[in-house]
Amino acid sequence: MLCAANSAGPVLKAEIEYFSPDYVTARERFRNAAQSTGAASYALPLEAKGPGGVALTIDIAWLGNPRPQRALLQTSGLHGVEAFAGSAVQLHLLEHPPAIPADSALVLVHVLNPYGMAWLRRTNENNVDLNRNFLKQGEAWAGAPALYRHIDTLLNPASAPGFDLFHLRAAWLALRHGFHPLKQAVAEGQYEFPRGLFYGGSRLEAGPRLYLDWLARHLKDVGYLFALDVHTGLGEWGQETLIPEPGVGVTAAAGLSLALGRPLIETTRGGSVSYTIRGGMGGILPQTLPATRIDFLLQEIGTYPPLRVFYALREENRWHYYGNGDLQHAAKLRLREALFPASAVWRRQALERGITLAHAVVDRIFTKR
Numbered sequence: 001m002l003c004a005a006n007s008a009g010p011v012l013k014a015e016i017e018y019f020s021p022d023y024v025t026a027r028e029r030f031r032n033a034a035q036s037t038g039a040a041s042y043a044l045p046l047e048a049k050g051p052g053g054v055a056l057t058i059d060i061a062w063l064g065n066p067r068p069q070r071a072l073l074q075t076s077g078l079h080g081v082e083a084f085a086g087s088a089v090q091l092h093l094l095e096h097p098p099a100i101p102a103d104s105a106l107v108l109v110h111v112l113n114p115y116g117m118a119w120l121r122r123t124n125e126n127n128v129d130l131n132r133n134f135l136k137q138g139e140a141w142a143g144a145p146a147l148y149r150h151i152d153t154l155l156n157p158a159s160a161p162g163f164d165l166f167h168l169r170a171a172w173l174a175l176r177h178g179f180h181p182l183k184q185a186v187a188e189g190q191y192e193f194p195r196g197l198f199y200g201g202s203r204l205e206a207g208p209r210l211y212l213d214w215l216a217r218h219l220k221d222v223g224y225l226f227a228l229d230v231h232t233g234l235g236e237w238g239q240e241t242l243i244p245e246p247g248v249g250v251t252a253a254a255g256l257s258l259a260l261g262r263p264l265i266e267t268t269r270g271g272s273v274s275y276t277i278r279g280g281m282g283g284i285l286p287q288t289l290p291a292t293r294i295d296f297l298l299q300e301i302g303t304y305p306p307l308r309v310f311y312a313l314r315e316e317n318r319w320h321y322y323g324n325g326d327l328q329h330a331a332k333l334r335l336r337e338a339l340f341p342a343s344a345v346w347r348r349q350a351l352e353r354g355i356t357l358a359h360a361v362v363d364r365i366f367t368k369r
Contacts, residue, residue: 016347018088023111023118024054026087030110033094034061044210048125050118051327058112058211061090062218063097064105071219072361073227075109078130078281080116080123084340085301086230087111088347089354098362106362107219112207120332121320122313122339124205132189132200132277133208134284141202144190147177155186156196160322161315161331170307180275183306189278195321197313200279208281212288219289224250226361227285227296230354232339233309235302238349240357241265243298245282250293260360264297299357301350303341312338 020026034041039061046056064071074093076086090108100106111117115125123129135141148155154169174182189200204212219225235241242264244253257264282296303309312335319331326332341347 016088016344016351018091018351019084019347020087020091023050023056023083023114026083026091026117027057027059027110027114029091030059030061030087030094030108033091034059037061037063037094037097039063039094040066042214044207044214046114046207046210048115048206050115054118056114056118058114058207059110060214061094061108061110062105063094063108064100065103066105068103068105068222070101070104070224070366071107071222071226072104072358072366073107073109073219073225074358075112075227075229075281077111077113077117078229079231079233079339080113081120081335082122082230082232082339083111083113083117085232085347085350085354087117088351089230089358092351092355093358098359100362101366104362104366105222106358109211112211114207119325120327120336121316122335123199124207126201126205127194127199127317127320128201128205129189129198130205130208131281132198132279133205134281135200135204135279136283136287139278140191141200142191144192145185145188147182147185148188148190148196149192151186152193152196155314156193157318158322159318161318161329166311166314167307170310184275186310187275187277195317197317212284215285215288220291222289222292224293225285225289225295226365227282227294228358228361229281229296229298230301231298232301232350233303234300234306237302237304238346238353239302240353241300241302242357243300245280245296245298246276248282248286249295251295256295256297259365260357261364262357262360297357299354301353303346304338309338 042060044058048056050056077083090110113124113130187198189198191200253264253266285294315331316335319329
């Protein structure tokens with residue numbers, strides 16, 4: 001297994017038993033680990049149901065000071081099917097937590113989009129991409145990039161999965177418009193096509209509302225919060241990409257990079273592997289906790305090339321709307337593989353990346369403040 005041997009960080013061994021096969025197993029293991037370690041536990045119930053009518057909850061474990069001056073808030077599963085890696089990281093952190101200072105707390109939020117994890121979707125029960133759903137006060141729930149509107153029929157065909165020359169058509173669009181402008185237009189977030197990809201919704205969704213209400217109640221007196229949101233899919237295979245939310249952090253990106261000993265990717269710089277988005281979760285945190293100093297990082301663990309990941313998203317969305325949604329269909333299994341590879345090597349790398357970053361925040365930032 002992986003185990004935290006000392007404050008320098010975790011030691012990697014061969015086993016990867018922290019990964020769960022499905023949402024129900026992951027939740028049960030998280031709850032049991034929280035109970036075993038003496039963590040305070042919370043469950044935020046949702047009305048949406050999983051396969052077989054199973055109840056869905058956002059689960060939270062709190063280790064350390066109940067009234068902390070500083071807190072590390074780590075979240076997983078905002079994008080549903082991406083939750084498998086983040087869940088494994090959180091299970092390990094519960095069993096082998098970092099050395100939390102006396103005035104601090106570690107808060108683990110397990111699967112912010114349980115519907116997506118349970119149904120192998122990136123989106124929630126309303127097809128909302130929850131990392132496009134946190135619009136700030138005064139922002140309109142409307143609009144879509146002009147290029148997205150132009151190519152919607154290619155992105156979101158009204159038919160079941162099937163061969164339609166997608167890769168050739170996508171390559172032609174990339175040549176015509178440029179890869180980075182095309183990527184930005186597609187992934188930025190849109191509010192006009194409810195059955196489309198990267199749909200940000202028409203209102204704050206139930207899960208995000210419950211979560212923000214919980215934060216406002218339980219973390220309002222925290223002086224400094226480091227928020228860390230774990231994702232998969234973007235970047236090189238098994239490597240991490242750390243992305244600060246523009247305009248959110250109290251620490252400049254260069255200072256945060258130096259403190260953590262890791263490079264950060266700023267999405268506002270041209271040619272970035274990432275892109276800017278509307279309605280990101282990190283951007284709403286200062287509004288939710290106005291008295292708290294906040295730093296936020298999105299941690300991506302890379303899987304496959306962007307076109308392969310996007311194709312998997314597209315085909316699963318077609319199956320959801322124009323098939324019967326069966327979890328064993330090739331489109332579901334393709335998306336699961338795209339964002340949660342079966343490779344044991346990848347899983348070990350993902351687990352190590354998640355654990356070492358959490359330890360770095362505690363060891364290299366909390367101990368020096």
